[in-house]
Amino acid sequence: MYTHEDLSALAKFYKKQLLEDTVPFWFPRSYDQEHGGYLLMRDADGELIDTDKAVWIQGRACWLLSTLYNTIEPKKEWLEGAKLGYEFLKNKCFDANGKMYFHVDRAGNPIRMRRYFFSETFAVIAFSAYAKASGDQEAANLARKIFGICLEYANGERKIEPKFENTRPSIGIGVPMIMINTAQQLRETIGDERCDKAIMGWIDTIEKYFVKDDIRCVLEQATPDGQIIDHIDGRTLNPGHAIEGAWFILHEAEYRSQDARLIDLGCRMLDYMWERGWDHEFGGILYFRDIYDKPVQEYWQDMKFWWPQNETIIATLLAYTLTKDEKYANMHKQIHSYAYTNFHDKENGEWFGYLHRDGRVAQTAKGNLFKGPFHLPRQEWYCYQILRNYEKHDKAKSSIYLSSIL
């Protein structure tokens, strides 16, 4: 079990790591005062290895700075920094049809458009958090407008160019998952009446089509009626991704006054995918697994990436504070200890992104097209918020209430 003192020490640890280790690695040096946005593609020691800008990460960094301003301290630097990202995203990252790019150069010239709409979902959380921080009505309007576009994509009214032919239709857990979190962020910053119903719909989708109690598994993709696609790609599980989905659902449970059904669903997802993903030999969450333990198409399937560890640290802590089940305290201790021992760069701060299964660093970049100031600072920030609220409410009424997290 975690004692009050343990939890208090954990809260202090996450806050200190966030504000004295992770955030200072990125800022202020990454603010691009010349072109706007952020220069985030950095090696372990902070050296800039590319001036290009990944649109996902620009949005995520703007979200982080706005959220720090909203929840930790109204620092002028963070608000001004958030504005750099907001303006860059708004002015440089949309094509003529209003679709967002995936990758642009330093000045914002387009490098690559991708089919899907994840740049848009990160713009929604960035713009809504920035709107709350700045009071900027245009940002709020844009956040709601882009959320509407995301809803159209997610519901199929707006079409995404298909990657596959029609022979073997499939659905993925990625869209309902990301939409739950996008809607939660929008709701809990500037508010939007579309969010509650939509969130509950996506949670139902996940439970109905992707959570398989009989084989203790959360599918990454399925047939449109929720069956296993028994081919290499269809069998591939992504434990860290499913565990991220689990904590989005646990967050919703907390928001809805500790809804018992949602706590049960989120904990089942966490249990199943911890069983599938935890590496009993070296520790940590493995990247991919096959449903039937057959070979996975992706040859790097047994590497350890930073973000599945971050999502598992959040999920286990939230499961513990919601259930007080000792099992989750033990899981949290295991993943926390593994991750801060193996991923944290004691010399330069922040975490390495890519370890081999046995813990050796495979690649030193702190920032690239897919990694930046998001999963790690979000984990440290969110865990600090969980514990701050838990302590406050535990003292008052042995209960917790997190609706004021954001």
Next chain:
Amino acid sequence: MYTHEDLSALAKFYKKQLLEDTVPFWFPRSYDQEHGGYLLMRDADGELIDTDKAVWIQGRACWLLSTLYNTIEPKKEWLEGAKLGYEFLKNKCFDANGKMYFHVDRAGNPIRMRRYFFSETFAVIAFSAYAKASGDQEAANLARKIFGICLEYANGERKIEPKFENTRPSIGIGVPMIMINTAQQLRETIGDERCDKAIMGWIDTIEKYFVKDDIRCVLEQATPDGQIIDHIDGRTLNPGHAIEGAWFILHEAEYRSQDARLIDLGCRMLDYMWERGWDHEFGGILYFRDIYDKPVQEYWQDMKFWWPQNETIIATLLAYTLTKDEKYANMHKQIHSYAYTNFHDKENGEWFGYLHRDGRVAQTAKGNLFKGPFHLPRQEWYCYQILRNYEKHDKAKSSIYLSSIL
């Protein structure tokens, strides 16, 4: 140096591995007598892990069976097996516009179309080798017709849907490389008068735009005028790929009566990329490197894949037989010893595809969407042909002549 006895023993080794270890892993069990084509997605012990068919690999397997028939022994099984692939490719793997799919299911229903034309290049080598084996005129006509389509793609007359916006135009070494080999195979089986000029044009392209003597490097991509693209993706080198290109050029040198300029070019490419790719700590050729030793975007960059080792075994042996330079005998010994020690599956035959940097097996599949009976059997077959011809001609006139290889 390699003595006559060494080379003789090597020839026997490659022939034995090919015919008693590699080929028997795949055939006859992979012939799909029900739907045509081959069932190649297999685990280490041969268990079928997916019935889907990767179009590249269907073509490559048809090429292998036809080539064994043409050059090793006119076995009825190999010709009948090649016909299964030829018919499946011809009847099931083209869409209504004549473009080839990347991935189909067992019955040939389409799963995925990709933008580029590599399925077509492998169909050309399959159909031309099968036409030579069978005498089938339709196969010969189809090989020439599809080669014409490949020429149109390669020359830009036929457009490929772009992956990137126009901000930062680039060219890749992949197309000229694969086209050299495709044209060589077509020329040396059923013949085609377009090949000679085209091959020399692509070699000139590689020399002019991708080979950088000042920094001892072969670029994987470049600006349209052959400059380095100093961004993460643009800086990425693929040593095994460049070394494969080196031996295509050395093969052309041999074909052209040991053309000194081409021997020099191929050996420079091999030297540069051995320096970039050889792992001094664990042996073998690393997958990706950065031009300036910065982090590579692909986090699995330090893994060892099977095929770069196969291509390096060929390139070093061919460089040695062409130059008699002891350096290449030593390089060949190193890569041969590393690869057969680490990749060969002594229990079940064939090679593992994916090792961690230190030699541990990362994933056990022998066949999947990208691996099948190609790089390894091609290496064993080609090295056997080099040595067979070398021995024959070395005895006769201390020279070699490989134009009868195919």
